[in-house]
Amino acid sequence: MKIAIGSDHAGFPLKERIKEFLVEKGHEVIDFGTTSRESTHYPLFAKDVSLAVQSGEAERGILVCGTGIGMSITANKFRGVRAALCCNEYMARMSRLHNDANVLCLGDRVLGEDLALAIVDVWLETPFEGGRHAKRVELIAEIEKEHL
Numbered sequence: 001m002k003i004a005i006g007s008d009h010a011g012f013p014l015k016e017r018i019k020e021f022l023v024e025k026g027h028e029v030i031d032f033g034t035t036s037r038e039s040t041h042y043p044l045f046a047k048d049v050s051l052a053v054q055s056g057e058a059e060r061g062i063l064v065c066g067t068g069i070g071m072s073i074t075a076n077k078f079r080g081v082r083a084a085l086c087c088n089e090y091m092a093r094m095s096r097l098h099n100d101a102n103v104l105c106l107g108d109r110v111l112g113e114d115l116a117l118a119i120v121d122v123w124l125e126t127p128f129e130g131g132r133h134a135k136r137v138e139l140i141a142e143i144e145k146e147h148l
């Protein structure tokens with residue numbers, strides 16, 4: 001899978017670890033930065049990753065900041081992006097099964113590395129369930145057309 005990834009300074013260490021993990025698993029990673037722990041601004045990276053997912057350049061996106069909250073707020077401003085802030089494997093699984101989430105947001109200051117990687121793994125492996133959930137995802141797209 002082609003995966004776009006990005007973080008701010010607070011998410012940088014975990015972003016780098018996730019990148020390694022994805023490459024080990026055979027995924028192709030497009031890294032939109034940041035490139036160090038120097039203070040920066042999370043919306044810039046959320047925007048680049050969201051545009052990559054929106055355009056189809058990447059199939060999925062992963063965003064990391066201190067809490068994952070700023071990334072998820074920003075990513076969900078982009079039409080076609082369904083960003084899910086996940087704090088455990090259950091949320092990651094449900095965000096795929098029910099919401100067809102195409103961007104995963106994580107908090108480096110909230111999660112340990114092992115848990116974060118377990119969340120990424122489950123999120124990448126779980127398919128969208130479709131059925132009644134497809135109608136609900138379509139309704140999100142309609143709301144985007146009307147209000148975004």
Ligand code: RB5
Nearest residue numbers: 010065066067068069070
């Ligand atoms: C940076 O200090 C922090 O505010 C940011 O990484 C993120 O947690 C925002 O939601």
